[in-house]
Amino acid sequence: MPFQSGRHFLQIPGPTNVPERILHAIAKSTIDHRGPEFARLTREVLGGLKKIFQTSGEVVIYPSSGTGAWEAALVNTLSPGDKVLMFETGHFAALWRNLAVRLGLKVDFVPGDWRQGVDPKVVEAMLAEDKSIKAVMVVHNETSTGVTSQVAEVRQAIDRAGHPALFMVDTISSLALTDYRHDEWGVDVSVGSSQKGLMLPPGIAFNVVSQKALAASKSARLPRSYWDWEAVISANQTGFFPYTPPTNLLFGLKEAIQMLLEKGLEDAFKRHNRWGEATRRAIRGWGLEINCLNPKEYSNAVTAVRMPEGQDADSLRKQILERFNLSLGNGLGKLQGKVFRIGHMGDFNDLMLAGTLSGVEMGLALSGIPFKKGGLQAAIDYLAGGD
Numbered sequence: 001m002p003f004q005s006g007r008h009f010l011q012i013p014g015p016t017n018v019p020e021r022i023l024h025a026i027a028k029s030t031i032d033h034r035g036p037e038f039a040r041l042t043r044e045v046l047g048g049l050k051k052i053f054q055t056s057g058e059v060v061i062y063p064s065s066g067t068g069a070w071e072a073a074l075v076n077t078l079s080p081g082d083k084v085l086m087f088e089t090g091h092f093a094a095l096w097r098n099l100a101v102r103l104g105l106k107v108d109f110v111p112g113d114w115r116q117g118v119d120p121k122v123v124e125a126m127l128a129e130d131k132s133i134k135a136v137m138v139v140h141n142e143t144s145t146g147v148t149s150q151v152a153e154v155r156q157a158i159d160r161a162g163h164p165a166l167f168m169v170d171t172i173s174s175l176a177l178t179d180y181r182h183d184e185w186g187v188d189v190s191v192g193s194s195q196k197g198l199m200l201p202p203g204i205a206f207n208v209v210s211q212k213a214l215a216a217s218k219s220a221r222l223p224r225s226y227w228d229w230e231a232v233i234s235a236n237q238t239g240f241f242p243y244t245p246p247t248n249l250l251f252g253l254k255e256a257i258q259m260l261l262e263k264g265l266e267d268a269f270k271r272h273n274r275w276g277e278a279t280r281r282a283i284r285g286w287g288l289e290i291n292c293l294n295p296k297e298y299s300n301a302v303t304a305v306r307m308p309e310g311q312d313a314d315s316l317r318k319q320i321l322e323r324f325n326l327s328l329g330n331g332l333g334k335l336q337g338k339v340f341r342i343g344h345m346g347d348f349n350d351l352m353l354a355g356t357l358s359g360v361e362m363g364l365a366l367s368g369i370p371f372k373k374g375g376l377q378a379a380i381d382y383l384a385g386g387d
């Protein structure tokens, strides 16, 4: 694409904008990853991550994207042929399912319409019927659909069924964006990554591990080597890693944790909730449809907008990118061409949201898509405090 003046608007639902403070932190000279300064860094980031995940459990850091941490969660806890329960909430749940199948697990995949989250009643009923299920796996925030499942309620459903299954949750696009409590919600393995709420570039991923998951790892027989928790946890005790860690990303992670904790997690949840609400008001104002059907499940982080019948989301996005230098998220999997996604997460503020929504409104007008003007105004009125 030829030169475009001004700042690019990166409003995909991750990777998100990386703030200057983090970019500067990453730009420091790489240090000896077997030296004392690095050991201090490891301890600091592990301590900080516990606050972000709201846990006192073990945190394992991998130099990988989120997919690696998905795999790590499974190979550390399960054995070939084990049965797991998963829910078709969208594209990422489907990808995690495919990974599980490839590893040799038997997946009971509850079908879904990509517009609703996990139904805790179904969890309870399925677990009550089948005591052989070894793990329940849920994507907390479905980045492909803008739907957030109720993790605490799923936990209660598992407890009502009195089932011993492990509970694994993908927090990749909910961490530091939506309240998430690893310990309180009895999660056994949380999967996270760097490139969304933590405002870092892609390249680091996490597992948070409960004592129950750690115990399961002792007898789990899926092959594992690089992903083995034990090797990382044991090396971390002295502040090191069993392989070369992503030193500069860890500098960035330390800064990100500091930034988030300066104002507190609650503040991060509140501001993302507000941007979600402003975005939804814009969409309703345009007369378009929000993909998420249930208001209780609206995502703080991303909103998927359904296109009017016969209109293609990808040509709208192309026009908006070329004309306004604004990147929006595409429809994934079954939603390809049917939705576009507005990412409202990470290093973001009211004016960036207003700019993003004005780009969408102008793009809708340019594309000749039938819509009502005034969505942007509704969002601005809300952001300005008026209603």
Ligand code: PLP
Pocket: 014, 065, 066, 067, 068, 092, 139, 141, 142, 143, 144, 170, 171, 172, 173, 193, 202
């Ligand atoms: N899970 C969710 C909810 C995601 O949004 C993503 C990526 O966007 C993934 C998993 C996969 O992570 P990665 O692309 O970092 O491997």
